[in-house]
Amino acid sequence: MKCSNKEKGESKLTIEKFSIYADFRVLQLLKYFVNKKGEIFMHGILNPEGPVMSFITKITYSAYLNLLWLICCLPVVTAGASTTALFYVTLKIAKNEERNLTKSFFHSFKENFRQATIIWLILLAVGIVLGIDGYIFYHMRFENAFWTVATAVFLIATVAYAIILMYIFPLLARFNNSTGAMFKNSIMLGMRFLLCTVIMAVIYFAMAVVIINVFTPMIIFGEGFCALLCSYLLSNILLLCQEKQRETTEKKVKPYENNP
Secondary structure, eight states, X not given: OOOOHHHHHHHHHHHHHHHHHHHHHHXXXXXXXXXXXXXXXXXIISOTTSHHHHHHHHHHHHHXXXXXXXXXXXXXXXXXXXXXXXXXXXXXXXXXXXXOHHHHHHHHHHHTHHHHHHHHHHHHHHHHHHHHHXXXXXXXXXXXXXXXXXXXXXXXXXXXHHHHHHHHHHHHHHOOOOHHHHHHHHHHHHHHTHHHHHHHHHHHXXXXXXXXIIOGGGGGTHHHHHHHXXXXXXXXXXXXXXXXXXXXXXXXXXXXXXXX
16 A cells, blocks of 8 residues: 655654654753763762762871871880870771861870880880891791791791780770780780781781882871771771770679669
8 A cells, every 4th residue: 555745744754753852852861861970970979078088088187197107206216105196096087086186196195105105115125026036037947846836936926916016006095004904905806806907917018018019109198098997997896895894894883882
């Protein structure tokens, strides 16, 4: 059956109208998605309170805190107080409680200076002894039972030293306790939360490798960035310790409260 010229013209006109309508809808959809992506970009990525900008801000904080840490470590003797102050601030950042970074840093530096310095001098002395022992074990090798046992003891002591070094200053930044208790609690926490300990060790090791072998300017972030990452790992662990400390205190106080 053949169509007349009139019918063909109407059919062609209908197809053209449909095509124009389809193109219009496609343009509307494209405009909608472009606007939507713009809103996501503006309100998501560039939003000051959004996760991306928050992350960038905290990275900037870590660089600034690393600078403060380096300056306060220059006399070497003050490295313990400086590291404690660094963790005092980064632990607050991890809980979104940061305010005046400089004021908080020097508040902790001053408050914990005496105990942190004592702890640091002990660690420094032990570290020097371990370093000398490591040099001897590396360059003077003997194949006998005593040397094997001595090497095993040295490796265990080195691991224990590293665990204490990673945990003791965050503990000092958060809790008041005797120096002996700080050392004891550090090794206990490090052994109990072994996965966290391994991850922290990897963070410090990776940063050292990057600074020495890959990109030396990363020293700008250095310890500040490591402390920030470790603070996120330690935040819940220290909170758990705080709750247990509170429970222990309440148990000690209750018998006296019940007495007439």
